[in-house]
Amino acid sequence: MKAAPEAQARLLDIQKVDTQILSLNNERKNLPELAQLAQAKVEWNALGAATIANNTKISDTEIEVDKAEKDLNPVRQRLEKNQKRIDDGSLGSKELNAMIDEVENLKRRVATLEDEQLEVMERLESLNAERDKLAKQRAEMQSAIKALLARKDELVGVLDKKLAAAQAERVELTAAFPSDLLALYERIRDRAGGIGVGKLEGKRCSGCQLDQSPQAMDHYNSAPKDEVVRCESCDRILIR
Numbered sequence: 140m141k142a143a144p145e146a147q148a149r150l151l152d153i154q155k156v157d158t159q160i161l162s163l164n165n166e167r168k169n170l171p172e173l174a175q176l177a178q179a180k181v182e183w184n185a186l187g188a189a190t191i192a193n194n195t196k197i198s199d200t201e202i203e204v205d206k207a208e209k210d211l212n213p214v215r216q217r218l219e220k221n222q223k224r225i226d227d228g229s230l231g232s233k234e235l236n237a238m239i240d241e242v243e244n245l246k247r248r249v250a251t252l253e254d255e256q257l258e259v260m261e262r263l264e265s266l267n268a269e270r271d272k273l274a275k276q277r278a279e280m281q282s283a284i285k286a287l288l289a290r291k292d293e294l295v296g297v298l299d300k301k302l303a304a305a306q307a308e309r310v311e312l313t314a315a316f317p318s319d320l321l322a323l324y325e326r327i328r329d330r331a332g333g334i335g336v337g338k339l340e341g342k343r344c345s346g347c348q349l350d351q352s353p354q355a356m357d358h359y360n361s362a363p364k365d366e367v368v369r370c371e372s373c374d375r376i377l378i379r
């Protein structure tokens with residue numbers, strides 16, 4: 140391929156701006172804030188699931204608390220009524236004995252039900268404490284995510300500005316540029332890790348950083364200036 144030496148030399152400027160664009164795109168894609176946001180989303184979802192589970196347990200336990208009270212009321216009322224009959228002295232001795240036995244039974248029953256009620260109320264109390272803790276965690280997380288999003292947007296904004304400037308510079312550099320040379324450079328660049336052109340610095344190709352053999356050097360030096368030569372080590376376009 141033939142190309143004016145000035146066009147060939149300009150490839151090094153195009154390479155420079157392409158390297159910059161590549162690096163800016165990588166930076167944009169790999170912002171630590173993006174990984175942090177993804178992690179925060181996982182934690183936020185887990186927190187949401189924990190909140191729903193906690194709410195369900197609270198509703199169920201509130202029903203248990205109501206039921207414990209409802210179970211207790213008739214037993215207490217009956218105990219009170221029986222105790223009154225014992226106290227008013229209206230019962231015969233046989234009836235009185237039976238009534239005293241029943242009262243003892245009712246007292247034991249009340250004690251058992253009260254223990255159960257206490258247990259369920261304690262459970263409700265700890266579920267409510269967990270609910271408050273989850274609400275606090277959600278609020279904290281929400282403001283952390285908000286700050287993270289703002290930081291991410293700010294960084295992306297800065298990178299986008301740099302990218303736009305680099306792309307504008309590339310448009311300028313490639314305007315009125317030989318399209319076959321540009322296509323060759325881009326093809327090599329895309330298959331060779333983002334670098335399509337090297338400069339011969341002494342005996343070394345800046346594309347692959349390898350010293351060139353005397354035979355290769357002879358070839359580079361003897362080729363006409365408008366001949367597009369390729370590095371014999373890495374096959375990139377070589378600017379002499």
Ligand SMILES: [Zn+2]
Pocket residue numbers: 337344345346347348349370371372373374375
């Ligand atoms: Zn090379």
